[in-house]
Each structure stands twice: as structure tokens, then as C-alpha cells.
Amino acid sequence: MISLVLAIVSQNYIRPSVSNNDTSKCTSNINFTPSSNQDPARLASTSTNGELFPYSHTRLPQTIFPLHYEIYLHPNYAKLQTHGEIKINLSCVQATSFILIHAKDIDIQSVLITDFRQHPINVSKTLQNNYNDFYYIQMKESFQPDQNYNLEMTFISKISTEKLQGFYRASYRDMTGNNRYMYVTQFEAASARSAFPCFDEPGMKVTVSLTIVRPSGYQALSNMPIEDSIVLNTENNMVAVKFAKSVNMSTYLIAFAVVDYHYLERRQGSVHIRTWAPADKINYTEVALNASVKILPYYRKLFGIAYPLPKLDLIAVPDFSAGAMENWGLITFRETSLLYNPKVGTISNFERVVTTVAHELAHQWFGNLVTMRWWSDLWLNEGFASFVEYLGGNLAAPSLHILESLYMKEFIPAMQYDSYINSHPILQNVDRTTEIGALFDKISYSKGCCVLTMLQDYLNSTIFFNGLRKYLITYKYRNADSDDLWNSISSV
Ligand SMILES: [Zn+2]
Structure with a gap:
């Protein structure tokens, strides 16, 4: 395939852009923290109250694991803050006398811990560390292995208007020229922790039951369908919207x-x-809707597993830092990646919508169903989605001949980026969350895509896709790393 594409492309060579996010889908919006003059070890070991912070690692300990989050969010849309409650079911695998959870810019107001008999476990101390976004809870007695516990917290978090991450407010002009607001989340890679306290690592999968309060006249959407809506009569007809329990994610x-x-x-x-x-742009979503309807059953057949949720929403977000984000069942898009106006749109606009939809739908399997254990294996998400978007895009819009552009759009930029001194291996160790953003680059996306294309050619398509199906079926609703992929393909 590569050599055929090479012949075609060599006649139409265009100097590729090597910008990190010019066309990338679901790029992380993590902002790089400027290197501080202060010693990182000192920052990591100092609590917000000046006390020594007792945990110096950057990753969560493997002593307890969350099983389920029950989240209640009551945003004050005028004051741009959210009063929230979270109940977390925990499973202990190794005795511990403390809980470490992520929280960023969150005011935690109360903490209640109980064992499986609902007996309270007293808290002796809580500490916060802003360097690693940790909230530390010291208990008066230890959790025991193979026992389950409950952690309940009430908190106040912020609705951001400046950063396009966490839970934030975006604005747009309606057809009469009036300014309107919408509220949306962007959590990849590490911003769920700024909306509610959580164990914010990809390997800590949970089921989620979410309730959010919305103003009347608005709709609330989440990963799952709505299960119940209750009008809060005392509060200007605000509505508490409860969503069905999610899959493990x-x-x-x-x-x-x-x-x-x-x-x-x-x-x-x-x-x-x-x-x-x-309202004035809704008809411009038709291309994306048509592409989704075609691609979803194609992926089901290609991957051997049906899309596991009962619904899929694709939503345009006016202020959005990436191209799109593959949130399970609620994919968010920059407007130019979802909307296509046939009167003024170019073929390139059309292609962007189709391939972005194909990319994000691929993530519903590669990334969402099977998730990298840690961000070092980000290429398992992005290399795969970048590769599969060509197959899905080709199916949805064969007239675009996008398979023939893979060499130009992925291989050449990957080679160029890879020639820079700051290039890195596809499998790149990262430790702190501030380092994750650097992995959303041409190496994880385009080089990852090219390696998979080469692997498919080398093995042949039948063996390659049988290996992928085995990988997806073996690790569905769980986490995997690169070795797990190689083992699945090798066994086939
Ligand atoms: Zn992606």
C-alpha cells in the first residue's frame, strides 16, 4: 500500500505542515507549566498549609481502587461555581492508613469515610498539594485488603471561563446576534480533577452515576442517556437530570x-x-450524522464488538482547544470539525468533518473500550485512531480517495517531525501530568499510524485484524499496554 501511495503522491508532493495540532484530532489541551525556579522535590513535599506533604510520588498508590462514582453537581451558572457531592465505592487491595485522591482548584468542604457496614472511620488529618493536584486523607484506622469502603465528599469547584478544560463556559452568537452560553467539559488528559475529586488516572476505571442540575430551557447531556429529570420548584424551575449508570470507564x-x-x-x-x-447551524451537521450512521456498523464488523452504549451524541463546541474529543457517548468537536455548510464549504472542509468523525468513532473502541494503562502508551489511542480514520473515512466518503493521501498526510509529516532533535520514541515514558501534553504530537498520531499500516502490510490484513479483535475482546472495559497488543497479535 505504501509503495502504491508513494507513486501517486510523488507526483503531487506538497510540503507538509509539521505543526503539532493543525489537523490533529482530540489533541490534549494540557498547558505546559513553565519551569518553576523552585525545586520540584520541595514543591511536591509541601502542603498548601506549609506542612510537609507525606507523599512524594507523582502517581497514585496502588493500595485502593475506586469502583463506582455517584456524582451530584449543582452548578450556579451565574456565579460560575458548582456545589457538588461525590460518593466513591473503594476496594482495598493492600492495607493503608491514608487515601490519596486528585483535586485541582477544588474547595473540599467535608469528608466522610465508612466501611462496608456503614460504620464511620475517623479522619485525623487532610492535606492538599497543588504541585501534583493531590488531596491526602489520613485515617485513624487502616483499610484492610479485600474490604470495600465508601468515601463521601462535598466540594465547591469552578466553572472556568478562561481555560478550555475542566467544566467550562463557552459562548457564541445566535442568529439574532445575541450572545449565548453553553457549558461543557474537556477532561483529557487530567482535568476531571478540576470538576470533582477523583482518582484521575486512566488505569483507575470506574462506573459513573451522574446527576447535574440545569436551568429550564437548556438540555443536559452526558455519556449515558437520561434516566430521570426532577424539577426543583424552589429554584426557578431548575431541573436535576440523572443519567443512567455508565460502563466501566x-x-x-x-x-x-x-x-x-x-x-x-x-x-x-x-x-x-x-x-x-x-439552531441556525443544525443543518450543517448532516454530513457528520450521515458519516456516523455509515461508520458505526462498519467498525462493529471490523472490530468484532458492537458499540456498547445505547446512544451517541456529537456536539459542536464554539470554544474548543482541540479538534475533537472522544468522550464515550458524547463526542465534543470544534465547530469546523463537525459543521459543514454545503454552500460555502470546500472539499477540504468536508474531508475534515468525515475524517474527524471516523477518528473519534474509532476511539470508542481504541481508547474508550480498551484504554492505555498509563499515558506513556498514548500511541495505542492516537496511532490506532489515526490509522482507522482512513478506513472509516474511506467507507463514509469513497469519492475523497483518502487512503491515497495517507502517505502525504501521515508518513511525510512523521518523518519530518522524527528528524528533529526533540523527537522521541512512540512509546515514551511520562511521569507528571504536565508532561502528557507533549505526547499529543506527530509521533503518537502519524508515526503510530504508519507503524500500524506497515504491520498490516507485513502480517496481511486478516492476521492483523484478527490480532486487533483478540486485543479488544481480551481487554475490553479494562486497560492494556503495548506488550498486550504485541502478545495478542503474536498469538494470532
Ligand atoms: Zn484521537
Whole structure:
């Protein structure tokens, strides 16, 4: 395939851009923290109250694991803050006398710990460390292995208007020129912790039951369908919207949105697909909706596993830092990646919508169903989605001949980026969350894509896809790393 594409492309060579995020989908929006003059070890070991912070590692300890989050969020949309409650079911695998959880810019107001008999376990001390976003809870008695516990916290978190991460407010102009707001999340890679306290590592998968309060006249969306809505009569007809319990998933894939949008809808088998946009742009989502309806059953056949959720929402976000984000069942898009106006849109605009939809739908399997154990294996998400988007995009819009552009759009930029002194291996160790953003680059996306293309050619398509199916079936709803992929393919 490569050599055939080479012949075609060599006649039409265009100098590629090597910008990190010019066309990338679901790029992380992590901001690099400028290197501080202060010693990192000192920052990591100092609590916000000046006390010594007793935990110096950057990753969570492997002593307790969360099983389920029950989250209640009551945003004050005028004051841009959220009063929240979270109940976490915990499983202890190794005795410990402390809980370490992520929280960023969150005011934690109360902590209650109980054992499986609902007997309270007293807390002797809590400490916060801003360097690693840790909240430390020292207990008066230890958790014991093979026992389950409950952690309940109340807190106040912020709705951001400056950073496009966490739970934030975006604005747009409606058809009458009035300014309107919508509220949405962007959690990848490590911003769920700024919306609610959580074990914010991809390997700490949980089921989630979410309730969020919305104003009347707005709709609330999340990963799962709505289960119940209750009007809070005392509060200007605000509505508490409860969503169905999710499948086992990583925190960075949790999403919710509060919008006064319109939608188009279609059924694909048992899946209810909707595309969401402001009223005057809703018809521009038709290309994305049509592509989704075609691609979803194609991936089901290609990967041997059905899309596991009952619904899929694709929503345009006016202020968005990446191209799109694959949140499970609620994919968020920059407007230019979801909306296509046939009157003024170019073929390139059309292709961007189709390939971004194909990319994000691929993530529903590669990334969402099977998730990298830690960010060092990000290429398992992005290399795969970048590779599969060509297959899905080709199916949805064969007239684009996008398979023939893979060499130009992935191989050449990857080679160019790889020639820089700051290039890195596809499998790159990262430790702190501030380092993760650097991995969302041409190496993880384009070089990852090219390696998989070469592997497919080397093994042949039948063996390659049988290996992928084995990998997905073996690790579904769980985590995997690169070795797990090689072992799955090798066994086939
Ligand atoms: Zn992606």
C-alpha cells in the first residue's frame, strides 16, 4: 500500500505542515507549566498549609481502587461555581492508613469515610498539594485488603471561563446576534480533577452515576442517556437530570454538557445517534450524522464488538482547544470539525468533518473500550485512531480517495517531525501530568499510524485484524499496554 501511495503522491508532493495540532484530532489541551525556579522535590513535599506533604510520588498508590462514582453537581451558572457531592465505592487491595485522591482548584468542604457496614472511620488529618493536584486523607484506622469502603465528599469547584478544560463556559452568537452560553467539559488528559475529586488516572476505571442540575430551557447531556429529570420548584424551575449508570470507564472520558442547542437524529441498529449545534447551524451537521450512521456498523464488523452504549451524541463546541474529543457517548468537536455548510464549504472542509468523525468513532473502541494503562502508551489511542480514520473515512466518503493521501498526510509529516532533535520514541515514558501534553504530537498520531499500516502490510490484513479483535475482546472495559497488543497479535 505504501509503495502504491508513494507513486501517486510523488507526483503531487506538497510540503507538509509539521505543526503539532493543525489537523490533529482530540489533541490534549494540557498547558505546559513553565519551569518553576523552585525545586520540584520541595514543591511536591509541601502542603498548601506549609506542612510537609507525606507523599512524594507523582502517581497514585496502588493500595485502593475506586469502583463506582455517584456524582451530584449543582452548578450556579451565574456565579460560575458548582456545589457538588461525590460518593466513591473503594476496594482495598493492600492495607493503608491514608487515601490519596486528585483535586485541582477544588474547595473540599467535608469528608466522610465508612466501611462496608456503614460504620464511620475517623479522619485525623487532610492535606492538599497543588504541585501534583493531590488531596491526602489520613485515617485513624487502616483499610484492610479485600474490604470495600465508601468515601463521601462535598466540594465547591469552578466553572472556568478562561481555560478550555475542566467544566467550562463557552459562548457564541445566535442568529439574532445575541450572545449565548453553553457549558461543557474537556477532561483529557487530567482535568476531571478540576470538576470533582477523583482518582484521575486512566488505569483507575470506574462506573459513573451522574446527576447535574440545569436551568429550564437548556438540555443536559452526558455519556449515558437520561434516566430521570426532577424539577426543583424552589429554584426557578431548575431541573436535576440523572443519567443512567455508565460502563466501566476512565475519568478522562467522562463528559457532560448543558446547552440550548437543536439536534438531528438517526437510529443505527440499537444506537440513537444525534448531532447537536446552535439552531441556525443544525443543518450543517448532516454530513457528520450521515458519516456516523455509515461508520458505526462498519467498525462493529471490523472490530468484532458492537458499540456498547445505547446512544451517541456529537456536539459542536464554539470554544474548543482541540479538534475533537472522544468522550464515550458524547463526542465534543470544534465547530469546523463537525459543521459543514454545503454552500460555502470546500472539499477540504468536508474531508475534515468525515475524517474527524471516523477518528473519534474509532476511539470508542481504541481508547474508550480498551484504554492505555498509563499515558506513556498514548500511541495505542492516537496511532490506532489515526490509522482507522482512513478506513472509516474511506467507507463514509469513497469519492475523497483518502487512503491515497495517507502517505502525504501521515508518513511525510512523521518523518519530518522524527528528524528533529526533540523527537522521541512512540512509546515514551511520562511521569507528571504536565508532561502528557507533549505526547499529543506527530509521533503518537502519524508515526503510530504508519507503524500500524506497515504491520498490516507485513502480517496481511486478516492476521492483523484478527490480532486487533483478540486485543479488544481480551481487554475490553479494562486497560492494556503495548506488550498486550504485541502478545495478542503474536498469538494470532
Ligand atoms: Zn484521537
